[in-house]
Amino acid sequence: MKPPLYLKLAHQLEEQIERGVLGPGDRIPSVRWLSRRQGVSISTVLEAYMWLENRGAIEARPKSGFFVRVPFAKSVPEPRFQSPSPRPASYSAGSIVAEVLRAAHHPATVPLGAALPDPALLPNHKLNQILHSIVRHNPAHSSGYEFSPGVEALRRQIARRSLEYGCNFSPSEIVTTNGAMEALNLSLRAVAKPGEVIALESPTYFGVLEAIQSMGMRAIEIPTHPSEGMSCEMLEDAIRKHGVKACLVMANGHNPLGYVLSDDTKKRLVDLTARHDVALIEDNIYGDLVFGARQPKLAKAFDRKGTVLVCSSFSKVLAPGFRVGWVQPGRYQAEVERLKFINTVAAPSLPQMVIARYLESGGYERYLARLRIALAENVRIVSQAAAKYFPEGTRITRPDAGYLLWVELPKKVDAVKLFRAALAADISIVPGAIFSATGRFDHCIRLSCGYRWSDSIDRALVTLGRLATDLLRSS
Ligand SMILES: Cc1ncc(COP(=O)(O)O)c(C=O)c1O
Known part of the structure; x- marks a missing residue:
């Protein structure tokens, strides 16, 4: 034919x-x-x-x-899918997280650690103009509490954009928060109690592991394919065996793996969790950074029973320092609003107003399109350089979204030692062990590619490759 x-x-x-x-x-x-x-x-x-x-x-x-496009380094394979039998565990890498956070504040380091875009890529000028204008025309902008659910103009904009994700939120269904981190904390507390079990992708964002630990809940890491996400079979098994109360996923731009799940997988996850009356918390913080022209649906788009809580923020795309996030908590809204009051009373008004005005001004989609292109290119260039400089046996993800690369080094490389040696050479990276509650991924690192390519990033990757090779030889 x-x-x-x-x-x-x-x-x-x-x-x-x-x-x-x-x-x-x-x-x-x-x-x-x-x-x-x-x-x-x-x-x-x-x-x-x-x-x-x-x-x-x-x-x-x-x-x-x-x-x-700049291609991914095809000579380097992607990380392997490993599927150890999951069991609930308590997180114990908190002290390394503290070291990582301190390193992220170090101004002299080459920034391959913190998951942030280059400030030069953000619309700071426009945000500042809007801020000045609000302060000038509405000097009493912060003279009251913006109690839950938060600034209405912002909720309206978020509701409008939900159509892009295959949803149709009403502004009254959205609660604004202090960043996605508060949205996640509130969601976890609304659906589970201390001692209960939360199912997570593995690896997963260390902030969530810390939050679960601090609330006295237990994490169960469900084996996760580096490009296809959490195994639904093993999730169902864990729900049956361990009475999982909630499951947390990043369906559109996973941190650290960078995948975007297919609609079929999203629907399967929603149906499966709803069938077992398990809440599904969807962290969509990287959702606006999916490469390509089409915006994929949220898992929430398949929610028929209100059991999906979507959490997000503007930290990865507009202004991390504004701390503006939100949650659409489905059937758990009343509890989330109550907890929001207990936690921080209200979210700061001024940053919410600025972001609402920015979204109203109409340039957001165009800005995002440019940002995605710049980030996709950075990711590919860093991936090619890492393929060239890192020791043989290295595996690297090929992300569909965001600006993170997950690098699996040869098994004998101790990634915490690599992180410390890199820091001594003024380079920040994130060691893989903090993305697990059970000490997995101790030979992996996460590289952030949010900053525009430069000679200093190139040199830093050469140094990282050399340090990893030295650690391999001395092991
Ligand atoms: C996956 C994920 N969720 C949540 C957060 C926290 O976001 P925010 O800064 O908006 O609180 C981060 C920050 O790195 C993240 O990567």
């Missing part, structure tokens, strides 16, 4: 990319031009471009056309 026309065209372009005729960052012919030139319809060319986009070979840039 002859291949369809669009596939023939896509293969021709792919060949040109592989041969280097079209290099990373090059613009590929416009849809119209290629359609005329090849005597095929516009929709055939578009189909070919979408096929290449799905394979990660090209990317669409708003109003500019299609461009060849």
Whole structure:
């Protein structure tokens, strides 16, 4: 059977990319031009471009056309899926987390640790202009408490954007919080009590492990595929055996693995947890940073019973220091609002007003599109450099979102030692062990690629590669 026309065209372009005729960052012919030139319809060319986009070979840039992507280092394999039988555990890496947080504040370090974008990529100027304008025109902006659910203008904007995620929130269903971290804390407390078990991806964000520990709950790490997410079979098994009360996932941009789950998997997770009356907490903090032009759905989009609580914030995309987050708590809203009052009474008004005004101004989607392109490129460049400099046997993720790379080094490399040696050389990274409640991932590190590529980042990666090789030799 002859291949369809669009596939023939896509293969021709792919060949040109592989041969280097079209290099990373090059613009590929416009849809119209290629359609005329090849005597095929516009929709055939578009189909070919979408096929290449799905394979990660090209990317669409708003109003500019299609461009060849910097590829991931194909010579380096992705981390392996490991599936030890899970059991509830208490987190004990808190002292290393404290070291990591101190390192993140060190201004002289090369910033490959903290999960933050380069300040040069953020719309600081516009946010400051809005802030000045609010302070000038409404000097009493903070003279009262903005009790839960929070500033209405902001909740309206979040509700509007929920359509992009396949949801349809009303502003009254959203509670604003002090960052996503408070949203997660409130959600956990609303659905579980001390001693109860929370199912998590493995690895997972260390802040959540610390929160669970501090509330006297127990974490159970469900084996997680580095690109396909938590095993639904093992989650169901854990629910049956250990009476799991809630499950926490990052379906659109996992920290640290960077995957985006398919709609099928999201639906499976929602159906499975709802069937067992387990709350599903969805951390969507990286959801606006999914690479590509289309915004994937939230797991919440498949929620029929109100058992999914979505948590997010503007920390990773606009202003981490504003501490503006939110939660759509589904059927747990009254309890979340009560806990919000107990926890911090209300969220600060001024940053909420600034972000609401920024979203109202209309440039957010365009800004995000540019930010995603810059971050996707950073991630690929750092991945290629790490592939070149790190010891043989290294495995690296190929993220679909965000700016984090998870690097599995050869088993004998002690990643906490590597973290300390790197810090002594003024480089910050995050050791893998803090992403686990059971001491797994002690040979892994997380690299943040939020900062624009520079000679100093290149040199830092050379140093990291050398330090890892030294540790390997001395083990
Ligand atoms: C996955 C994840 N959730 C939550 C948070 C906390 O977010 P916020 O700074 O908005 O409190 C972070 C911060 O790094 C994170 O990576």
